[in-house]
Amino acid sequence: MLKRRALGASVLALALLSSGCVAGTSGGTSAVADDQPFEGEVEFWTINLKKNFGAYVEGLIAQYQKEHPKVTIKWVDVPGQDIATKLLAAVASGDVPDAVNIASTDLGRFAPSLAPLDDLIKPADLADFQPNLVEPLRVAGKLYAVPWYNGGAPVAIYRKSVVTKAGFDEKAPPKSYAEALALADKVYAETKVYGSNDVPGINAASLLRYYGIELLSSDKKKAAFNTPETAELLATFKQSYDKHGIAPGAVSKDVRNYPQSLENGQLAMVASAAAATLVNVQKNAPDVYKDLVVTEPVQTKTGGYLLLAQQTVAIPKASKHQRAAAEFVKFFTNGANQLAFCKLVPIYPSTISSTKDAYFADVTGDEPVDVARKVIVQGLPKLEYVPLGTPKDTELAESLAEEIRAFLQGSKSAKEALDAAEKQWNDALA
Template identity: 30%
Template sequence: MKRSRIVILLFLFVTMILLAACNGSSESSGAEDGGDDGGGEADEEITLEFWTMQLQPTFTDYINGMIADFEEENPNITINWLDVPAGDLEQKILADVAAGNAPDLVNLNPAFGGSLAELDATVNLDEALTDEEISRYVEGAWEASQLDGETYGIPWYLDTPVTLNNTEIYEAAGLDPEQPPETYEEAKEYAEIIKEETDQYGYFPSLDLSLPLQHMELMGVPLTNEDGTAAFNTPDGVEVFEYFTELYQEDLIPAESLTGDQREGTNFYQSGQVAFGVNFFIAEIQENAPDIYDATVPSAAITGDSGKTTTSVQNLVVPEQSGYQEAAVDFALFITSAENQLEFAQLTPILPSSTEALEDPYFTEPPEDADPMELVRITSAEQLPNAELVVPPMDNFNELQTVMYDAMSKAMLGESTSEEAIAEAEEEWNAVVAD
């Protein structure tokens, strides 16, 4: 762990303990003498502070309507809703926990939630929910918010990646768009053919943020041993580095695959410069490039020897500081009910974490003459029962993903051999874990 990170975490942890000892409960909840077990909550007036991540203004009406329904069913509870920009949320929640002002329920992703769980600042939801309540959620989504064997988040809305294929480029290269690549090796073969036949890029495999870690796992290379130390410095791990190095150095993928963010892939695809890839934004393509959208056929996400499909998760976390944990859990269960999740999913391209909601024909039966957006939804939902968070929450996650990205970059740019780069990544990874 970098020194700055350890100082921040220690400061937050110590401050949180001191505040808890002085104040006994969160000021934001208005709790005074109530304990964390939620005793007496049904009879007292409660105000819950609820934070979401960048849902306004698009979903303001939906969230407000859901809050109104919950308050009608629970007349003693008032919900104060605050929407926070995604880029600010992690630091804000850590700072408010340190200041003793944590919300009662907060929408986080597994990495942000893991930052709180590292501080023992979250309610153990394995204990707060019954087995029947836990069984309502997709198993892989439930397991996505676990750290050191404890669940710190209730899954809310999900996604699985889908490959988008430009049929016009396929046909120009003499390829069958009904037979898109399913594996990394096939993706490379298609990229070679498309480059040779059309002088265009076939494949855009983004290497932004945690994606290098995902590629390793999907290609069958475990990242860690049981103690969190690096397990990837193996011949198979070197092969992954070699795979991306060859794609890059042979100009089979755009340079922006390495240097740009995930949005760059969408930009290349919607401008007709790349034939296929994963993690493109279909709604943006529909709006900005209708001709490309009409030529798009979705297919299952590209995977490797693992055979795995990953999922992304937004969850709901109850901070330990909440003076009304039972009410906060009840509100989280209400938000993630099958009915509310189905309504949410019909407003935007997301998947519900509720197994009951996923049984709705909206996710299982494509309409006649389905358009690409509808086919993406069906394809994504089909993958979900077997999908998992292939890179689970880890201590010091941001530092570890940077270690992998930096090492892969050195190999791809020719600054180190793949063997040297992965050995350096192993050394730096283990230093972060041990620090």
């Protein structure tokens, strides 16, 4: 369990990395010709895996080298907090890895320095990947990374003994954030237990997308969210915050340590949560865990579930062994190897075949974690990963969240908060 939590923490930390723009290197797209088998070394970088999952990665490398005896894989594992800095330095020097694990939130930042994969990884090679996870990794029609693993579809978590007093029916849970906040308001009115921490949440930009709000202009050069409709939406958030449907501590910047949580018994529900939340409650608050009900989460206007980030594998433009790297990437991320990784840690695959294995398809039991796995697997095809697609996605999302926090606390009006966020976005994008 500790190993699983460690990986979850590293994934979250990576998703919260700040962003900046990375210029392309002067190196051309060098690759081995199709008809010439590669002989030599391929350097592969991962993020924070060696300590807990070294045997898994080393086993795959050994298998690949056995099947390709003239190829050596040089594995470099980089601490999560160092990956962006290390890759930036490598790009600047031209001495890059041949394949590298990159969080999708950083793809916009590094795309100018990455090789388009369309000539290296063909449509047939992508047939087993969830299309909804592949397409967002294209920039201007070109594929810049291959999906690897992700945190899965979100789930909704409710404390049954609390929410039932407000009329909650687990067979008909809230389908939208509007319905969830209405329930949260009623929960506090009936029980004096705070409702939810969902607003502004870990990513306020994604939260607005649940309501169908466009965030950027079509050319991605200006903010598009500053409208009367968005101001009205923020007003409904404020009403819920004042009624304690949204917990007072939801304005905390530290989204991993909210003052009110399911674990400390001060929160009634989370309408869209990562499954890792259940693991934490199970470990730290077993009595609360026994009281939990897990259902499908709230949906977007199109009936999907937003994925905040996914882990990907890319090939730097300056790599001199692009084709050899692509062959290793295809092996490393194939369905069988993703399934093996998912059995070690509560992550979810980007490959369709992995989800058809009994490990995912034949989940039984009514424990919250068992129900969550079923909800998550069923939700994988409905995942919507829609990044802003700029070099500064993380910075923009946080500036919007900060302005929503200011509004909820009463230091700014909705218009002032949206005007400030819009200016920050436009300045950052200029």
